[in-house]
Amino acid sequence: MSQKSTGLSPVQFVFRIFQGALIGLGAVLPGISGGVLGVIFGVYKPIMELISHPFANFKTHVPKLIPVFLGGIVGFLGIANLLAFFLEKYPDPSVCLFIGLIGGMLPSLFREAGEQGRSRGSWISLAVCMVVIFVILNVLNFASVTIEPNFFWYLFCGFCLALSVIAPGMSFSTLLMPLGLYTPFIDGIGHLDFSILVPGGIGALLTVIILAKAINALFTNYYSLAFHGIVGIVIAATVMIIPFASFTVSVQSALINAVCLIVGIVFALLLDRFNSKVEVPEV
Numbered sequence: 001m002s003q004k005s006t007g008l009s010p011v012q013f014v015f016r017i018f019q020g021a022l023i024g025l026g027a028v029l030p031g032i033s034g035g036v037l038g039v040i041f042g043v044y045k046p047i048m049e050l051i052s053h054p055f056a057n058f059k060t061h062v063p064k065l066i067p068v069f070l071g072g073i074v075g076f077l078g079i080a081n082l083l084a085f086f087l088e089k090y091p092d093p094s095v096c097l098f099i100g101l102i103g104g105m106l107p108s109l110f111r112e113a114g115e116q117g118r119s120r121g122s123w124i125s126l127a128v129c130m131v132v133i134f135v136i137l138n139v140l141n142f143a144s145v146t147i148e149p150n151f152f153w154y155l156f157c158g159f160c161l162a163l164s165v166i167a168p169g170m171s172f173s174t175l176l177m178p179l180g181l182y183t184p185f186i187d188g189i190g191h192l193d194f195s196i197l198v199p200g201g202i203g204a205l206l207t208v209i210i211l212a213k214a215i216n217a218l219f220t221n222y223y224s225l226a227f228h229g230i231v232g233i234v235i236a237a238t239v240m241i242i243p244f245a246s247f248t249v250s251v252q253s254a255l256i257n258a259v260c261l262i263v264g265i266v267f268a269l270l271l272d273r274f275n276s277k278v279e280v281p282e283v
Helices: 010-028 034-040 044-052 054-089 091-113 120-142 151-166 172-176 182-190 194-221 223-240 251-277
Strands: none
Touching (some): 034 044, 044 054, 044 151, 091 223, 091 251, 151 172, 151 194, 172 182, 182 194
């Protein structure tokens, strides 16, 4: 599809591809939400309008979103293999880096949650979601439940992946890492393993078809409650993946993990600062 047919200038076309690549990176990179980046770049609303009413909005939305989708695919697949390598070779430092990214993004996530104000219900939503996730993950942990990745679990991975795009603030790694599913899922994507891509794709597609309209309506009508609930989920799931034991193995290990944690926080804060200063045209 040419730039002319999309209604975008060559510069805007390339810029949209770049934005899509960042959204794709955000979708797969722990701690950064593709949905939040979509909101920041002004493409979340048209994407959700297209998903919710594909036939009515196809002609008006698809041409301008094509470069975003292309960039998203490149960004998503381009980083998956690299992440799988580091998670396998350097698990604790990698997780600490990701925790830093999540921690550094929390201020912007909390700011987004309060964009339409905060009520008592907002804080209750945050607390309830946080407690529920804590309980579920701790029960799995104390019960020594070992999850063996299979077709149905990869369907769940696809569900979480789609949720991270259509629900701003939700990073699918937040749910998958405590369950031990993130690394095999990312490794399968990076190596184009169809035994993982197929169920993951089916799960993502079903999620979009079934939940897109509901989530869009939820954020439209109960923005503060929904977003604060996501903040609670992120906090609880992040605490559960902190590798506390690795900080006691040796001084060197503790220092490496601490540096990775700080680097992640600084990078996320710089990204947030950059996003707050850059104005992008609406789709």
